[in-house]
Amino acid sequence: MNDSNLRPGEVAVELPPRTDAAIYFIGVIHTPWKTRRDCPKRGSAEGPLCTITIDARWQQALAGIANHKRVQVLYWMHQARRDLVLQTPFERPTMGTFALRSPVRPNPIASSMVDLVGVAGNTLQVRGLDCLDGTPLIDLKPEHGADE
Amino acid sequence: MNDSNLRPGEVAVELPPRTDAAIYFIGVIHTPWKTRRDCPKRGSAEGPLCTITIDARWQQALAGIANHKRVQVLYWMHQARRDLVLQTPFERPTMGTFALRSPVRPNPIASSMVDLVGVAGNTLQVRGLDCLDGTPLIDLKPEHGADE
Numbered sequence: 001m002n003d004s005n006l007r008p009g010e011v012a013v014e015l016p017p018r019t020d021a022a023i024y025f026i027g028v029i030h031t032p033w034k035t036r037r038d039c040p041k042r043g044s045a046e047g048p049l050c051t052i053t054i055d056a057r058w059q060q061a062l063a064g065i066a067n068h069k070r071v072q073v074l075y076w077m078h079q080a081r082r083d084l085v086l087q088t089p090f091e092r093p094t095m096g097t098f099a100l101r102s103p104v105r106p107n108p109i110a111s112s113m114v115d116l117v118g119v120a121g122n123t124l125q126v127r128g129l130d131c132l133d134g135t136p137l138i139d140l141k142p143e144h145g146a147d148e
Numbered sequence: 149m150n151d152s153n154l155r156p157g158e159v160a161v162e163l164p165p166r167t168d169a170a171i172y173f174i175g176v177i178h179t180p181w182k183t184r185r186d187c188p189k190r191g192s193a194e195g196p197l198c199t200i201t202i203d204a205r206w207q208q209a210l211a212g213i214a215n216h217k218r219v220q221v222l223y224w225m226h227q228a229r230r231d232l233v234l235q236t237p238f239e240r241p242t243m244g245t246f247a248l249r250s251p252v253r254p255n256p257i258a259s260s261m262v263d264l265v266g267v268a269g270n271t272l273q274v275r276g277l278d279c280l281d282g283t284p285l286i287d288l289k290p291e292h293g294a295d296e
Contacts, residue, residue, distance in 0.1 A: 004212030011208060013206070014205075014209075015172070016172050016205065019170030019171060019172055020151070020170075020171060020172055020173040020224075020284065021171050021173070021224055021226075021256075021284075022167030022168075022169070022170050022171070023167060023168070023169050023170070023171060023255045023272075024163070024164050024168055024230075024254050024255060025168040025169070026254050026255070041165055042250050042292075046287070053245075055219060056163055057162075057164065058161070058222055058233060058245075058254060059172075059233075059247075060161075060233040060234055060244060061232075061233040061244045061245035061246045061247075062244050062246050062247070063243060063244030063247060064243045064244045064247030064248075065244060065246050065247040066245070068247065072259065074255070074257060074259070075273075076168075078167055078169070078257060080228050082172075084180060084209075085207075085208040085209040086208055086209070086211060088156055092231045094211075095211060095212045096208060096209045096210050096212045096213060097206075097209035098202075098206075098209045098210050098213050098219075098287075098289065098290075099209075099210070099211060099213040099215070099216065100289075100290070101289050101292070105287060105289075106172050106174050106206060106209075106286075106287070107171045107174070107222070107286045108172055109170060109222060109286065111220065111222070111259055111289070111294070116225065117221075117246075119217060124243070126189060135249030136168065136169070138254075138257065139246075139253060139257055140246040140257050141229040141246065141248075141253075142246075142247055142248070142249060144162070144190075144249070
């Protein structure tokens, strides 16, 4: 495959002819970062306050979430390509996609554990995200163990 | 909404008219559990060995994963309904979907952290899963912090 956007060592595959399941964007994440270059490599509990807004349709599903200090956020990394099996991160060796947490992966779903600072109506304030402003939200879950 | 499958306190909403993104199933998870009733409530490092098989297309993406002891597995809970905003788990109070880790949610994506026991070809042996045999795989990532 001749792809001028590949770095040395990177390998792209042909994507499958069909997708297998579909997701709903259920809200949107607001952060201070407007470009991928601005985003921190990893979210931090000392990082800036970010806002998650849930679509009205799903607002009732927030009932009880305020009792949790830590929440897992799943979101869709909508700017990432999906066809790389080997990647060469900046100044690091080439590695398989499943050995990296890079946004570039067959299904660009990110998972971050954040500190829940507050909930009001359909809006959550959190710390610990590292994604672009405007990133689509796909799920919120209490931290593992919290309801078990 | 009149739905005879709802438990007391549960609320279903109308699903959105459109989906927003599509996912590829990239492999399949094999476990000892053939029905949802058989599945443990939560996976354990002392649980049985489970097998994850990656589709040939993505096999190269496993390069380097064997260096990780803990791997995050994302999978699709294909038997779960998607329209409940309030749920009443067995012998527990009614709660918002986002305050539960129940399979029933707008996007039935599960996230489990597992112990990686071995990798051979396109197959991983792991401990710590709790899902149905035949569950579709959607992503593998090294545990947070491992590559950062």
